[in-house]
Amino acid sequence: MSNKETFSIYELHYLIGAFDGELMPGLPTLDDIVTTSELVWTIAKEALEKKGLVNEDGSITKAGFVIVETLREYCLGRTLVILNNFYFMQCRDSNFSILIVDTGQGYQLVKISSMSRLLLLQDKLPLVTRIPLEDEVDFLTERQQLTPDIETAIASDQALMVQYYPLEQMCETRHAALLSASYLFVEEGGELLGFDVNQEELYRFSQYYFLERLYSWLSIPFREEDFENGSN
Structure with a gap:
């Protein structure tokens, strides 16, 4: 799984459904993206299957579990800082952050240390x-x-x-x-x-x-x- 993998907002909501998550602070909610078509969820599931994160029966793969746990840490984080299109969520039990980047074409997800946060600020x-x-x-x-x-x-x-x-x-x-x-x-x-x-x-x-x-x-x-x- 590459840190450069890009997810749609529907894919992210599909994944947090694995732990009954409903809200990713700072990101569009289900109410924001409400649609009358179930097709978007079919497309999201198919995209996650291609990424190797979801099985055909809808269950989460081992690789998918890693992403789900990262999203869980984001959803349960204690401090959110948004810098333009960068969403830094401070993890509850460590000095790591979950970083979600809105690329305009989707969202990228990575777990980073305090030093990585500093280097990212200086670079971007x-x-x-x-x-x-x-x-x-x-x-x-x-x-x-x-x-x-x-x-x-x-x-x-x-x-x-x-x-x-x-x-x-x-x-x-x-x-x-x-x-x-x-x-x-x-x-x-x-x-x-x-x-x-x-x-x-x-x-x-x-x-x-x-x-x-x-x-x-x-x-x-x-x-x-x-x-x-x-x-x-």
Whole structure:
């Protein structure tokens, strides 16, 4: 089974049915993909058979069991972080994450370590390796005025969408919405800007604080001294 194997949303829902799963946080639900035709499920089963994950009678193969268990870990995970089309679910009992990538043609699924998460960020997200301006050691965030040009920038394909959902904590409080975070980040005029979607406020971020938030949310180990200048 290749980590590059691509699944349709129907195939994923078919597989989580093996453990009576109904919800993959962040991904389309059965209600979202409801269809009057049973043909989509026939096609999904046939595709899974070709991948060697399902037998003709609908039972799960040994290779399929590995994928089902990975999906189970995703469904039962404790923290979800979405970065554009990357869905990182922190596993409940380890420092591994289940990563689901929306390729536009389907979904890819892989289990990765904290170091792999870091390398992926550095490889795929230019803002992570951005060189900070000199004054960024003097602040964490600064409120900014939202202008038409900035509004256009954060609505463009160049913006980085970051969504944070501490699912385990959210299940334990009546104020779950207060625990989540949603930002659109973009570099404009050399400055790192972050638009808080929930509060509808624009901030300038220091690179240090941006990385500290991102690494903390993704459970990527870091040294406090790496960011200490950002708290002056």
